[in-house]
Amino acid sequence: VGIALLGCGTVGGGLAERLLREHQLIQRRTGVEYVLRGIAVRDPLKARSGTIPADLFTCDAQALASDPSVDLVIECIGGTSVAAELVERAIDHGRHVVTANKDLIATQGPRLRALAARRGVSLRCEAAVAGGIPIVRALEESLAGETISSLAGIVNGTCNTILGALERGESYDDALADAQAKGFAEADPSSDVLGTDSAHKLAILIQLAFGLAVISPRIRRTGIDKIATADVATAARLNHRIKLVANARRTANGCEAEVAPIWVRNDHPLARIEGANNAIAVRARDAGELFFSGLGAGRGPSAASVFADTIGTLRAIAERHEYGVRGRRGLDLEPAIDVAGAYDTFERAARFSTLYDAIAAERTLRAYGVAVSGAATLTGTPLLRYLPDHRYDAKAIARALADANCAPASIFPIWNDPITHTAPASQLTAVHSLPAT
Numbered sequence: 001v002g003i004a005l006l007g008c009g010t011v012g013g014g015l016a017e018r019l020l021r022e023h024q025l026i027q028r029r030t031g032v033e034y035v036l037r038g039i040a041v042r043d044p045l046k047a048r049s050g051t052i053p054a055d056l057f058t059c060d061a062q063a064l065a066s067d068p069s070v071d072l073v074i075e076c077i078g079g080t081s082v083a084a085e086l087v088e089r090a091i092d093h094g095r096h097v098v099t100a101n102k103d104l105i106a107t108q109g110p111r112l113r114a115l116a117a118r119r120g121v122s123l124r125c126e127a128a129v130a131g132g133i134p135i136v137r138a139l140e141e142s143l144a145g146e147t148i149s150s151l152a153g154i155v156n157g158t159c160n161t162i163l164g165a166l167e168r169g170e171s172y173d174d175a176l177a178d179a180q181a182k183g184f185a186e187a188d189p190s191s192d193v194l195g196t197d198s199a200h201k202l203a204i205l206i207q208l209a210f211g212l213a214v215i216s217p218r219i220r221r222t223g224i225d226k227i228a229t230a231d232v233a234t235a236a237r238l239n240h241r242i243k244l245v246a247n248a249r250r251t252a253n254g255c256e257a258e259v260a261p262i263w264v265r266n267d268h269p270l271a272r273i274e275g276a277n278n279a280i281a282v283r284a285r286d287a288g289e290l291f292f293s294g295l296g297a298g299r300g301p302s303a304a305s306v307f308a309d310t311i312g313t314l315r316a317i318a319e320r321h322e323y324g325v326r327g328r329r330g331l332d333l334e335p336a337i338d339v340a341g342a343y344d345t346f347e348r349a350a351r352f353s354t355l356y357d358a359i360a361a362e363r364t365l366r367a368y369g370v371a372v373s374g375a376a377t378l379t380g381t382p383l384l385r386y387l388p389d390h391r392y393d394a395k396a397i398a399r400a401l402a403d404a405n406c407a408p409a410s411i412f413p414i415w416n417d418p419i420t421h422t423a424p425a426s427q428l429t430a431v432h433s434l435p436a437t
C-alpha cells in the first residue's frame with residue numbers, strides 16, 4: 001500500500017516519523033506492507049527532522065495526491081482552499097483519505113463525503129473533533145444502527161481553559177496567552193473565542209450523528225469573548241459554571257443547533273470538564289445516554305487520532321472490505337431544510353430558561369404581559385429567572401429584552417436539559433431560595 005502525506009507541520013511531521021520508525025509495529029497491527037511514497041511541502045529545502053529522508057519531500061502536492069502508486073492520502077495541511085482541492089483530487093483518483101482538517105469537513109464535508117461514496121473510498125476525520133476522544137468512530141461505527149436524538153458537549157479546549165482561569169480570578173488575556181503557549185489555540189484564536197471552532201465541530205457531529213448535510217456557517221454561535229470574571233462569579237454563587245456548550249437536536253425537518261456560553265449546574269457531568277478536556281453527551285434511542293470525555297486539544301491527542309485513522313484504513317484495505325463503500329450511512333447525507341437556533345422554540349427555551357438582569361427585565365416582561373417566576377438579588381447582581389411560557393414567543397421576548405437594554409452579556413441560558421441531568425426542577429428552587437442581600 002502506498003501512502004502519501006500532504007503537509008509536514010506539527011501533526012504531519014510527527015506522523016511521518018512514526019510511519020518510518022514504527023514500520024514493523026504498524027505492519028504487525030494491520031497486516032499490510034506499506035511504503036511512504038512522498039511528503040508534499042511548500043518548501044522542500046526547509047530544515048526538518050533529520051530522521052525523514054530528504055528525497056521524500058516534494059512540492060508537487062497535486063502529482064502526489066494522484067500518483068498511481070498511492071492508495072492512501074493523509075492530509076495535514078489545514079485550511080480550506082488548497083487542502084480542499086487536494087482532498088478532492090485524491091478522492092477523485094480513488095484514493096482513501098485521512099484528514100484532521102475540521103474547517104474542511106465542517107464546511108465541505110457533505111460534498112466530499114458524497115464524492116467519496118461515489119468513488120467507493122473512505123474519508124476518515126477522527127482528529128477533526130475533540131482531539132483524542134474517539135467520538136467520530138463511535139458515531140460512525142459503534143452507533144451505526146442507532147437513532148440519535150440529541151447531543152451536547154464542550155468541544156473547545158481553549159475556551160474551557162479561559163473560563164476556568166476566569167473562575168480562579170486570572171485575567172482573560174493571560175489565560176488566552178497560556179492556551180496559545182500550550183498549543184491548544186488556533187493560529188487565529190478568534191476562531192476559538194468567538195465560537196467558530198466549536199461550530200465547526202458541531203457541524204461535523206451533526207453530519208455523523210444525524211446523517212444531515214449541515215455545514216458550520218448555518219450554525220448560530222456566541223463566543224466567550226464578552227464573559228467577565230463577574231459573570232463566572234455570579235454563576236458560581238448559584239452553584240453553576242459557565243461553559244461554552246455546543247448542542248444539537250434532531251427535528252422533523254432538520255435540527256436545532258447552537259454554540260453558546262450557558263450556565264451548567266455544578267453536579268452536571270459537563271460542569272466537571274476542566275482545561276483542555278472536551279466532553280460530548282449523546283442521547284441514542286436504544287443505547288441510551290452516552291458520555292465521552294478526554295483531552296480535546298494539543299498535539300498529542302490530535303496526532304494519535306490521525307495515526308489511528310491511518311491504521312484503520314490500512315486494516316480495511318487488508319481486509320478488503322473498504323471502509324466507506326458506496327451507500328454507507330454517514331457518507332451520503334440528507335439535506336437539512338431547517339437549522340434553527342437551539343434556544344428559539346418554546347420547548348427548547350423552556351429547558352434553557354434564562355437569567356436576566358432583574359431590574360430592566362422584570363419591568364419589560366411585565367409590560368409584555370409575561371408572568372415572571374420571581375427575582376433574586378445577589379450581591380451587586382440582581383437576577384431574575386424567566387421561565388418561558390408556551391403562550392409567548394421566546395424570540396419576541398428576547399427581542400423585547402434587548403430593546404430594553406438588557407445587555408446580552410448578562411443573559412445566559414441555564415443548562416436544564418434532562419440529558420445526563422436528573423433533577424432539573426431543583427434548580428428553580430435554588431434560585432428562589434436565595435436570600436436577598
Ligand code: HSE
Binds near residue numbers: 130159298
Ligand atoms: N483550538 C482547538 C481547541 C484545538 O482549543 O479545542 C483542537 O481542535
